[in-house]
Amino acid sequence: MSSTPSWRERLFGGLKRTSDRLGDNLTGLFTKAALDDQTLDEIEEALIVSDLGPAMAVRIRERLAEGRFNKELTEEYLREIIAEEIEKVLAPVARELEIEAFPRPQVILVIGVNGSGKTTTIAKLANLFLEQDYGVMLAAGDTFRAAAIGQLKIWAERLGVPIVSGKEGGDAAGVVFEAVKQATETGIDVLIVDTAGRLQNKRELMDELDKIRRVLGRLNPAAPHDVVLVLDATTGQNALSQIEVFQDVAKVTGLVMTKLDGTARGGILVAAAEKYRLPIHAIGVGEKIEDLRPFDPGDMAKAIAGTAYAR
Numbered sequence: 001m002s003s004t005p006s007w008r009e010r011l012f013g014g015l016k017r018t019s020d021r022l023g024d025n026l027t028g029l030f031t032k033a034a035l036d037d038q039t040l041d042e043i044e045e046a047l048i049v050s051d052l053g054p055a056m057a058v059r060i061r062e063r064l065a066e067g068r069f070n071k072e073l074t075e076e077y078l079r080e081i082i083a084e085e086i087e088k089v090l091a092p093v094a095r096e097l098e099i100e101a102f103p104r105p106q107v108i109l110v111i112g113v114n115g116s117g118k119t120t121t122i123a124k125l126a127n128l129f130l131e132q133d134y135g136v137m138l139a140a141g142d143t144f145r146a147a148a149i150g151q152l153k154i155w156a157e158r159l160g161v162p163i164v165s166g167k168e169g170g171d172a173a174g175v176v177f178e179a180v181k182q183a184t185e186t187g188i189d190v191l192i193v194d195t196a197g198r199l200q201n202k203r204e205l206m207d208e209l210d211k212i213r214r215v216l217g218r219l220n221p222a223a224p225h226d227v228v229l230v231l232d233a234t235t236g237q238n239a240l241s242q243i244e245v246f247q248d249v250a251k252v253t254g255l256v257m258t259k260l261d262g263t264a265r266g267g268i269l270v271a272a273a274e275k276y277r278l279p280i281h282a283i284g285v286g287e288k289i290e291d292l293r294p295f296d297p298g299d300m301a302k303a304i305a306g307t308a309y310a311r
């Protein structure tokens with residue numbers, strides 16, 4: 001029997017720190033005595049400090065007030081209500097990246113700050129597409145750092161997919177132009193483009209992404225078909241401000257959240273879903289190539305809430 005854990009096991013294992021923290025924040029609030037306003041206030045506060053967002057906290061409070069006021073409140077019941085409410089928020093946004101562009105290739109621009117897990121996510125997405133028998137090509141559009149180009153080349157080699165790259169300090173739009181040209185000529189299905197993640201200079205970043213967009217548009221008016229923002233869950237609330245900043249500089253069409261295994265702040269996925277309603281294509285729960293997948297909203301909700309089912 002293989003000892004490799006399944007995706008579900010990795011999902012629940014990865015999110016254990018998040019559900020444990022939620023449990024710690026709620027400890028002491030399960031009442032043998034009747035549930036009262038003060039306990040409801042404390043539960044609402046505990047949900048907010050667990051990064052689930054104020055709107056979610058209020059909704060759960062209201063459900064408890066309706067169903068359990070003046071009654072005993074058990075941990076199991078509370079976690080189930082939390083899981084149900086989280087699922088309602090995640091279900092409409094959980095959306096796999098589909099390859100449906102015609103003519104090919106589908107161009108996926110990947111944006112995000114340095115260190116968010118962008119390069120690894122590109123490799124993981126490429127792997128997912130390869131598993132579905134699509135022809136994949138990578139483009140090293142982050143020409144600012146030689147290390148970023150080198151890293152992507154290593155992944156391309158490991159995955160056995162072609163890559164188009166330029167020199168450090170070269171013109172990113174030029175790299176992307178060449179990549180689309182080659183991808184079109186060789187019948188590639190999906191071209192995944194890495195981009196620079198410098199947020200320090202918003203104007204420059206915006207200009208660069210605009211230029212990439214213009215160049216793409218010249219070859220294929222529908223490109224880029226997807227603009228995927230990669231967010232690092234360990235940055236907590238900061239991930240939310242990154243959504244705002246990147247929405248200003250580019251038309252973000254969907255999110256990938258990484259490093260959900262490395263943090264107790266996984267609740268931020270729910271806050272992001274509720275506040276921005278952008279599609280969430282996949283989540284990362286580890287450093288290995290298979291640790292990124294589209295997610296099932298019900299499983300994800302249970303993993304965050306830590307229901308008995310998840311444990």
Ligand SMILES: Nc1nc2c(ncn2[C@@H]2O[C@H](COP(=O)(O)OP(=O)(O)OP(=O)(O)O)[C@@H](O)[C@H]2O)c(=O)[nH]1
Pocket residue numbers: 112113114115116117118119120121148151197258259260261262283284285286287291
């Ligand atoms: N634990 C964990 N680590 C991850 C995950 N995704 C990426 N990482 C790690 O995060 C680190 C940064 O990932 P990169 O892919 O290099 O990030 P990047 O955004 O391209 O960063 P730069 O190369 O600095 O631009 C690496 O050590 C990855 O292995 C994840 O889902 N879980």
